[in-house]
Amino acid sequence: MKPKLEDVAKLANVSKTTVSRVLNNRGYLSQKTIDKVNEAMEILNYQPNSAARQLFQQKTEIIGLLFPTVANPFFGELIQDLERKLYKEGYKVIIGNSMNDSEKEEYYLNQLLSNQVDGLIVGTHNRGIQQYQKDNLPIVAIDRFMNTDIPIIESNNYYGGQIATERLIEKGAKKIVHTTGPSELETPTHRRMQAYTDTMKKNNLDPLIYHLDFNISYEEKNDIFYRIFNENPDLDGIFASNDIDAIMLMQIAVSLNKRIPEDIKVVGYDGTELIRYLYPNLTTVVQPVKKIADKALSVLIQRLKEEKTEQEYILDVYLWEGTSS
Amino acid sequence: MKPKLEDVAKLANVSKTTVSRVLNNRGYLSQKTIDKVNEAMEILNYQPNSAARQLFQQKTEIIGLLFPTVANPFFGELIQDLERKLYKEGYKVIIGNSMNDSEKEEYYLNQLLSNQVDGLIVGTHNRGIQQYQKDNLPIVAIDRFMNTDIPIIESNNYYGGQIATERLIEKGAKKIVHTTGPSELETPTHRRMQAYTDTMKKNNLDPLIYHLDFNISYEEKNDIFYRIFNENPDLDGIFASNDIDAIMLMQIAVSLNKRIPEDIKVVGYDGTELIRYLYPNLTTVVQPVKKIADKALSVLIQRLKEEKTEQEYILDVYLWEGTSS
DNA sequence: TTGTAAGCGTTATCAG
DNA sequence: CTGATAACGCTTACAA
Numbered sequence: 091m092k093p094k095l096e097d098v099a100k101l102a103n104v105s106k107t108t109v110s111r112v113l114n115n116r117g118y119l120s121q122k123t124i125d126k127v128n129e130a131m132e133i134l135n136y137q138p139n140s141a142a143r144q145l146f147q148q149k150t151e152i153i154g155l156l157f158p159t160v161a162n163p164f165f166g167e168l169i170q171d172l173e174r175k176l177y178k179e180g181y182k183v184i185i186g187n188s189m190n191d192s193e194k195e196e197y198y199l200n201q202l203l204s205n206q207v208d209g210l211i212v213g214t215h216n217r218g219i220q221q222y223q224k225d226n227l228p229i230v231a232i233d234r235f236m237n238t239d240i241p242i243i244e245s246n247n248y249y250g251g252q253i254a255t256e257r258l259i260e261k262g263a264k265k266i267v268h269t270t271g272p273s274e275l276e277t278p279t280h281r282r283m284q285a286y287t288d289t290m291k292k293n294n295l296d297p298l299i300y301h302l303d304f305n306i307s308y309e310e311k312n313d314i315f316y317r318i319f320n321e322n323p324d325l326d327g328i329f330a331s332n333d334i335d336a337i338m339l340m341q342i343a344v345s346l347n348k349r350i351p352e353d354i355k356v357v358g359y360d361g362t363e364l365i366r367y368l369y370p371n372l373t374t375v376v377q378p379v380k381k382i383a384d385k386a387l388s389v390l391i392q393r394l395k396e397e398k399t400e401q402e403y404i405l406d407v408y409l410w411e412g413t414s415s
Numbered sequence: 416m417k418p419k420l421e422d423v424a425k426l427a428n429v430s431k432t433t434v435s436r437v438l439n440n441r442g443y444l445s446q447k448t449i450d451k452v453n454e455a456m457e458i459l460n461y462q463p464n465s466a467a468r469q470l471f472q473q474k475t476e477i478i479g480l481l482f483p484t485v486a487n488p489f490f491g492e493l494i495q496d497l498e499r500k501l502y503k504e505g506y507k508v509i510i511g512n513s514m515n516d517s518e519k520e521e522y523y524l525n526q527l528l529s530n531q532v533d534g535l536i537v538g539t540h541n542r543g544i545q546q547y548q549k550d551n552l553p554i555v556a557i558d559r560f561m562n563t564d565i566p567i568i569e570s571n572n573y574y575g576g577q578i579a580t581e582r583l584i585e586k587g588a589k590k591i592v593h594t595t596g597p598s599e600l601e602t603p604t605h606r607r608m609q610a611y612t613d614t615m616k617k618n619n620l621d622p623l624i625y626h627l628d629f630n631i632s633y634e635e636k637n638d639i640f641y642r643i644f645n646e647n648p649d650l651d652g653i654f655a656s657n658d659i660d661a662i663m664l665m666q667i668a669v670s671l672n673k674r675i676p677e678d679i680k681v682v683g684y685d686g687t688e689l690i691r692y693l694y695p696n697l698t699t700v701v702q703p704v705k706k707i708a709d710k711a712l713s714v715l716i717q718r719l720k721e722e723k724t725e726q727e728y729i730l731d732v733y734l735w736e737g738t739s740s
Numbered sequence: 741t742t743g744t745a746a747g748c749g750t751t752a753t754c755a756g
Numbered sequence: 757c758t759g760a761t762a763a764c765g766c767t768t769a770c771a772a
Contacts (some may be wrong), residue, residue: 094764094765095766095767104742105742105743106743106744106765106767107742107743107744108742110767110768111742111767113766116767116768117741117742118741119741119742123741137525137528137529137530138529138765139470139529139766140529140531140766141469141530141531141764141765141766142470142748142764142766142767143766143767144466144748144766145464145466145470145747145748145749145750145764145765145766146747146765146767146768147767148748150466152509160491160498161491161492161495163486163488163689166486166488169485170484170486170512173511173512174512177511177519177522182511182526182527183510184507184510185498185508186502186507187495189499194502197502200462201465201507203462204462204463204464204465205417205462205465205466205749206465308688308692312692334689337692338693341692363633364486364488364659367633367659367662367663368659368662368666369693419748419749419750420749420750421749429758430759430760431749431750431751431760432751432752432759432761433757433759435750435751436758441751441752442758443757443758445757448757463749463750464748464750465750467748467764468749468751469750469764470749470750470764470765471749471750471752471764472750472764473764
């Protein structure tokens, strides 16, 4: 059906080898032959079969990206940036959104590791991943703790949690709630939570933490957030583990006739470009998305070249000072 | 390096054929052989080589997704949903974010059409795509006009533009600005723009349109938006072609001490779940993201099965009535 | 400067 | 129930 090298060769009256040479600009070729072959390719609308190429070359020029979701602006911007940079380096990306579903994560891992990708950038907390790195497929982890020798790029989560909590306390909040991910998982949010707890205690305040499942709907989340206000009528501070949650909580606070920041002070986390333009008033801890992407890419490329890399890279965060606290 | 079928075969003292059979559950096999082979696979940590499989089977189980960006919530949610549904059908996705850069689009098309994908869902307005469908690779377009026989899934853009404009007029706005994409490109926003223009004229109002390039930064966009206010001090209505722009414009309006909706009424477009939770007050035209994804998928699957499909599918939109107008 | 032939790792056919 | 062999489409030694 689809034309192959051989068809081009026949039409141009040359051998497959010659066509291949033209295709890849390799070896000596007369201009006449080159033109002839190119013409034949044009006519047949020839596209090389990449499976065949991959089989021979043992590489795909594809990098797998494994993240929980693409719909959250933090991951959205990160993935966007990674894709752009990988494109510039000649790679395409295959994306798996695990939604923190470990079955799905495992499926993707198995698929992607079947020689489908030349490397992997993971932003999920998959444990099963450990068994695979033996095959020395280059892998880089973003913002996820995994006790293997996979290099990790992360922002300073403890410091982020600390400045967020301190900000609220400085501004006079006493009853401060922290919302975060599920407690069972080893995610970077744990360090933020730890920093929150430490900072609260240091200031003789009681930590109050709400754990939310990752993959609940906006609607369910909304319900839980309402409950937080109901259960804590004297609430005057919120440190949310991401900006979406922070803003949703603010919306609810406003609908309950609370004033921000007078009655309730809020700090979010992530500080994506999108949110900084949509909600410039939100005080939030800004993660350096572009730098994270840069670093992940450069480390991955080092690994692809079989160069040695560090085990951990920690990038700075800073506080975007809005008026929400 | 990596173990292959042959290595497993040797270790298990059987032929490659047998191993392949075990791998694919095909044909009659004694339990003893099955166990033996599985054990050998375990030991070697064997992963089948997908390039070889693809070469033989002539398919990849990969669908290409070609969209302008993943960082905008509309595309983010759409892509998220497509990925989830495709995963359920056994497909992986390869993503290209063209950023409306036609060179990049073409590169991706060439790559993806080299037998790298079994099908394509495009949300970019690529013209070059026309030449390819000859190879009858199944393609579905989302919300993009392309005068070929590629099936198109879109929401009712004209109606959306109409109800948005009517809303503003009903609420008393007279000097209404519409922001939209570049004028050269044939995008769905054109129909919204056309509806805006028609509706304005029908009400004896002057249309006033600002065209914005797709791939400008938030910063540049912000500057342009400020200019809109400077150039139109008597502005009292805004119909933005997406919610991000609508909200950015609202932020600026507020910073200029305009009240919303008293001084300026605003209507956005897209109505993603994210925005409806973050900015429930924004009046906006809601596109049925999930239905679009559903339809795109089912049409693509029909095409994959070589079944006939309609040429165009138009889905309903509705107005989310916030307090911004 | 061009061509022949072997091989990449898998699967299907056909024979036993 | 199991095995030898050809084929998928391409690239690269090696030969001419």
